[in-house]
Amino acid sequence: MSQKFKIKYDEIQNIVVGEVPNYPKYATQILNLANQNAQGTRPKIVGQMSDLIQEFDGQTVEQWIEWYEERYPDARKNAADRVEDMIKKLKESIDKIDREMIDTWVKDLVLYKTFIGLRFQEAILRKVADIKGTTYRLAGKDDESKGIDGYVGFMPVSIKPTTYRSKSSLAEDIKVEIIYYEKKKDGITVYFDF
Structure with missing residues (x-):
């Protein structure tokens, strides 16, 4: 008998990493939009993640963080700076939106x-x-x-x-x-x- 099931990403994150950040409603949609416009997590900023995860030979998320940050020490800050700048621009634009x-x-x-x-x-x-x-x-x-x-x-x-x-x-x-x-x-x- 064949079976089918679904595991939600939050559940995978909870199983693999052990913590799921709690964001206010709509925050992740806004952050995703800002990141998309700012291109904060593009490979030129944070590295080609699909390749990097293949190079990584550790097992735990802690090992992954240490391994990654040795190779890309400024990547998270650079990505966050770009997203933060775009959030400011989005806020300015939102303030101009009227009926x-x-x-x-x-x-x-x-x-x-x-x-x-x-x-x-x-x-x-x-x-x-x-x-x-x-x-x-x-x-x-x-x-x-x-x-x-x-x-x-x-x-x-x-x-x-x-x-x-x-x-x-x-x-x-x-x-x-x-x-x-x-x-x-x-x-x-x-x-x-x-």
Whole structure:
């Protein structure tokens, strides 16, 4: 009989280290955000931890701390300094947030970014048409049922994420040219071969 279970990270920490710090509500979320922005625990600051733990030949957390701090004596302080500086910047920014800014942010997220996220296909079609020196148009409902998202000139095309290529088990059989895209942090990278 097969069994399945889950061990929470706090429980692992309690078993392995013996202590679990108690933080106020939301504190770790704020600290994680500050660290993410400050990049305080990046390898260039604290070392490549996945490699270091493999080099470590001790057994206890006390041995690990001693071993690590001999090699990176200033790493924790440098990381904490970066996070502390970012916390100060976040506090300054939080003090500037008022209801008007919140309303603007909600409008931008719910209305504009949703619209843009759902309509980015038109931007892709327009850019591909510009490159090809032709026109474009979005597909109608009848075309969409055939897997067509739009036209570049008179050519029907489908627009799919790059991950679509790796999904060989898809039942969909698209018989038109496919434009692939990949969402990046700063925009969309588009690939096509026609």
